[in-house]
Amino acid sequence: MNNVMKDFTFSTVPEIIVEWAGASRAGEIIQPRFSARRVLLVTDPGLVKAGILPPVLHSLQEAGFQVTVYDRVQPDPQERLVREALQVARDDHCDMVIGLGGGSSLDVAKLVAVLINSEQDLQALYGIGKVSGQRLPLINIPTTAGTGSEVTNISILTTNDDSKMGIVAPQLYGDLVLLDAQLTLGLPPVHTAAAGIDAMVHAIEAYTGKHKKNPISDALAREALRLISRHLVTACRDGNNREARENVLLGAMLAGQAFANSPVAAVHALAYPLGARHHIPHGLSNALMLIPVLQFNAPVAAPYYAELAAVIGEEVSGNMEKDAAIFIAAMVRIIAESGAPKKLRDVDIPAETLAILAQDAMQQTRLLDNNPVLLTADDALRLYQHAF
Numbered sequence: 001m002n003n004v005m006k007d008f009t010f011s012t013v014p015e016i017i018v019e020w021a022g023a024s025r026a027g028e029i030i031q032p033r034f035s036a037r038r039v040l041l042v043t044d045p046g047l048v049k050a051g052i053l054p055p056v057l058h059s060l061q062e063a064g065f066q067v068t069v070y071d072r073v074q075p076d077p078q079e080r081l082v083r084e085a086l087q088v089a090r091d092d093h094c095d096m097v098i099g100l101g102g103g104s105s106l107d108v109a110k111l112v113a114v115l116i117n118s119e120q121d122l123q124a125l126y127g128i129g130k131v132s133g134q135r136l137p138l139i140n141i142p143t144t145a146g147t148g149s150e151v152t153n154i155s156i157l158t159t160n161d162d163s164k165m166g167i168v169a170p171q172l173y174g175d176l177v178l179l180d181a182q183l184t185l186g187l188p189p190v191h192t193a194a195a196g197i198d199a200m201v202h203a204i205e206a207y208t209g210k211h212k213k214n215p216i217s218d219a220l221a222r223e224a225l226r227l228i229s230r231h232l233v234t235a236c237r238d239g240n241n242r243e244a245r246e247n248v249l250l251g252a253m254l255a256g257q258a259f260a261n262s263p264v265a266a267v268h269a270l271a272y273p274l275g276a277r278h279h280i281p282h283g284l285s286n287a288l289m290l291i292p293v294l295q296f297n298a299p300v301a302a303p304y305y306a307e308l309a310a311v312i313g314e315e316v317s318g319n320m321e322k323d324a325a326i327f328i329a330a331m332v333r334i335i336a337e338s339g340a341p342k343k344l345r346d347v348d349i350p351a352e353t354l355a356i357l358a359q360d361a362m363q364q365t366r367l368l369d370n371n372p373v374l375l376t377a378d379d380a381l382r383l384y385q386h387a388f
Contacts, residue, residue: 008214027063036096103147107155131169146195148256193338198283199252206258217262227251265371269364
């Protein structure tokens with residue numbers, strides 16, 4: 001057996017602060033680290049309504065920052081939202097961007113930070129490594145425990161033709177991440193479940209990826225799965241449980257670091273059309289497609305699934321196929337206990353759209369190429385039918 005380690009590269013953000021109630025000290029934390037003082041804060045209407053912003057704004061203003069708030073981000077953000085936020089930032093001569101919210105807000109914040117002083121158009125950025133030049137200082141403060149966007153170099157947008165496309169570039173890594181689990185206390189159970197399962201998908205796909213699987217991502221993915229599998233159901237059932245909230249948020253961040261370096265695959269490829277065409281939240285889309293894809297990949301990925309069964313605390317037999325089945329059964333159980341919807345029909349996806357979804361999924365070649373098993377258009381349709 002050849003045990004020579006493959007060459008690999010691992011990148012992540014330069015600084016992560018984990019602090020309960022840290023968002024209410026955002027100004028104090030950020031002020032000594034950056035000279036910029038004109039902030040665009042990117043967020044969404046739900047957080048405004050929930051009253052999340054005032055303590056953060058007060059802290060920033062007390063520390064001498066002039067803050068412009070852009071609060072129109074919607075799930076599965078469309079290109080127009082980036083252009084709109086960008087214009088707001090330019091009009092107010094902003095020299096720093098703070099993303100506060102779920103993955104959608106953070107993805108928009110990243111793109112504003114790279115575009116504000118750039119002559120590139122947004123359309124030119126799609127793909128891998130297409131961003132040129134530098135960005136503004138960028139701080140990410142997640143309010144959901146799922147996407148891991150705070151530590152990834154990826155932004156996902158819904159294009160004008162209702163497809164999802166990714167922008168992947170090193171400039172999208174932020175300068176500072178502030179993890180404040182207190183911000184996640186108000187997240188409803190169904191959103192907690194979907195976000196947490198999304199993070200588990202990130203860890204699983206990073207661990208089983210065909211091309212860039214590496215020892216650092218593997219270690220992060222294992223710890224992410226260990227933390228989330230132990231604490232997600234508690235976080236769903238008791239949303240004010242601090243220990244559960246902190247561990248799920250930390251796990252989601254670790255999973256983000258893992259998949260930023262060992263990319264995701266078929267679960268995401270099949271989930272994206274659900275968001276783009278039917279506006280199913282991203283985390284829930286992944287939750288709905290996870291089990292069919294795990295079963296589809298099992299003939300090749302069984303050795304990895306068997307390892308992960310032990311990681312999440314299942315009693316394993318030492319038989320690879322049996323332990324892989326134990327892992328998949330555990331994922332079925334966690335999804336059921338979390339209260340997340342189990343089938344596409346549960347979220348009102350019409351059966352007659354499955355063929356169109358399959359066609360859309362096949363356009364996600366960047367993701368499908370990383371899947372451990374080759375997936376055809378017929379396979380995609382069968383997987384949607386299985387999920388239905």
